[in-house]
Amino acid sequence: MREQDEKIAEAKIRDLFSTALRNGEKKASNFLDPAQQKLAEEISRDFPGAGYFFDGGFEEAERKILVVFPEYLREEFFSLPVKAVRVTPKDREERPGHRDYLGAVLGLGISRDKVGDIVIRPEGADILLKEEVAEYVGLNLAKVGKIPVEVEEISLKEVARPERRYKEIKGTVASLRLDAVASLAFGISRSKMAPYIKGENVRVNFRTVKDPSAEVKEGDVISAARLGRAKVVEIGGSSKKGRIYVTIHRFTG
Numbered sequence: 001m002r003e004q005d006e007k008i009a010e011a012k013i014r015d016l017f018s019t020a021l022r023n024g025e026k027k028a029s030n031f032l033d034p035a036q037q038k039l040a041e042e043i044s045r046d047f048p049g050a051g052y053f054f055d056g057g058f059e060e061a062e063r064k065i066l067v068v069f070p071e072y073l074r075e076e077f078f079s080l081p082v083k084a085v086r087v088t089p090k091d092r093e094e095r096p097g098h099r100d101y102l103g104a105v106l107g108l109g110i111s112r113d114k115v116g117d118i119v120i121r122p123e124g125a126d127i128l129l130k131e132e133v134a135e136y137v138g139l140n141l142a143k144v145g146k147i148p149v150e151v152e153e154i155s156l157k158e159v160a161r162p163e164r165r166y167k168e169i170k171g172t173v174a175s176l177r178l179d180a181v182a183s184l185a186f187g188i189s190r191s192k193m194a195p196y197i198k199g200e201n202v203r204v205n206f207r208t209v210k211d212p213s214a215e216v217k218e219g220d221v222i223s224a225a226r227l228g229r230a231k232v233v234e235i236g237g238s239s240k241k242g243r244i245y246v247t248i249h250r251f252t253g
Contacts, residue, residue, distance in 0.1 A: 009036045010043065016068050017047040026069040026078045030113035030130060031056070033063055034221075035206035040066050056116050057082040057128045057156045063116045065130075082116065083134035084159050087141065088124035090148045101125045104144040105137060119160045124149070126159045166251045169230075172243035176235070178204065179212035182222055185230035185248045201225040228252075 013029065013036070020027040032040065037054055044052055051071045056064035057080070067078060087101060101118050105127065116128030129137055138151045173180040179197055183190040194212040196202065202209055203223040204216065216222070216232055223229045229251045236245030 006035075006039065009039060013040050013043050013066065014046075016066065017043065017050050017052075020068040021047060021050055021070055024070055024073070026067055026073060026076065028078075028081050029066040029068075030111075031063040031116045031128075032066055032113075033206055035203070037064060037066070038205065038207075055080050055082070057084060058117075058159050058161070060162055061117045061128065063128070065116075080156075081131040082156065083129050083131050084154050084156055085127050085129065085134060085138055085141075086124065086152050086154045086158075087127060087144065088150045088152075089144065090150060092123065094147045096125070096144045096147060098125075100144050101127060104141060104149075105129075108137060108140050110137065117162070119162045121160045126154065128159070164251060166231075166249040169248040169250055170246070171248075172239055172245055174243055176216050176244060176246075177212060178202070178209060178214045178216050178222070181216045181232060181246060181248070182224060182230075184246060185222055185232075185250055186224055186227045188227075196224070 016027050016029055040052070044050060049071055050068055051074050052066060052068045054064040054066055056062065065080065065082060067080070069076070089096065098118050098120055102115065105115055106112065110133050114130040114133045119126045127137070134153065138153055141149065141151050143149060169184060171184045173184055179190050179194045182197070182202060183193045186193070197212045198210055200208050200210055201224060204214065204220055206221070206223065218232055218235045220232045221229060222232070231249045232246065233249050234247040236247070238244055
């Protein structure tokens with residue numbers, strides 16, 4: 001997240017907590033990305049007496065809605081304001097990608113925070129949406145790019161589960177600096193990775209990091225513009241030469 005975007009997100013999240021406590025009701029945000037979810041967790045500490053949870057419509061969702069409530073309403077029923085639509089190209093030989101589907105929805109005038117995960121299927125895609133825009137998308141999404149499509153609403157239980165394919169990379173690094181670990185993850189030299197990081201092209205756990213010497217931990221997700229995304233799944237011991245063993249999953253789909 002850019003600094004200005006983070007300030008806007010923080011203001012909205014704080015307002016959500018304040019409103020839920022003041023009105024004594026459960027309140028839901030728009031979709032938050034993982035960086036905004038972490039920000040919400042940090043902000044929650046400033047609101048004693050407030051409970052919260054995240055839900056993106058299905059367990060593996062990356063983009064999720066934040067639901068905030070006074071603790072005494074924890075057990076009270078809440079209908080998640082999320083719907084799902086299934087988009088199927090009429091020409092079954094065509095295979096639009098994630099960007100194509102997202103672009104088609106945003107092209108209808110829908111803001112990004114009203115759109116959750118987009119799960120690509122062999123026959124099309126399942127798209128999670130805020131409830132208030134789902135019907136509009138269903139009635140108006142006629143094409144993805146130049147490809148005519150059919151749209152139907154499906155239940156959240158019917159949403160396809162994403163298949164995360166990855167390449168496992170095992171190697172050693174001189175240290176757990178971001179430039180060293182990212183260099184191993186994406187297969188480019190450390191000398192090229194350092195200025196790439198300084199140019200604000202790399203995020204750790206979905207927050208932009210500009211310091212090549214920032215330390216990476218087990219479980220961290222590294223995203224690099226135009227290079228992809230990788231997760232540090234294991235940090236092992238050291239070799240005889242003092243280098244650190246690392247196992248990384250670089251996502252390929």
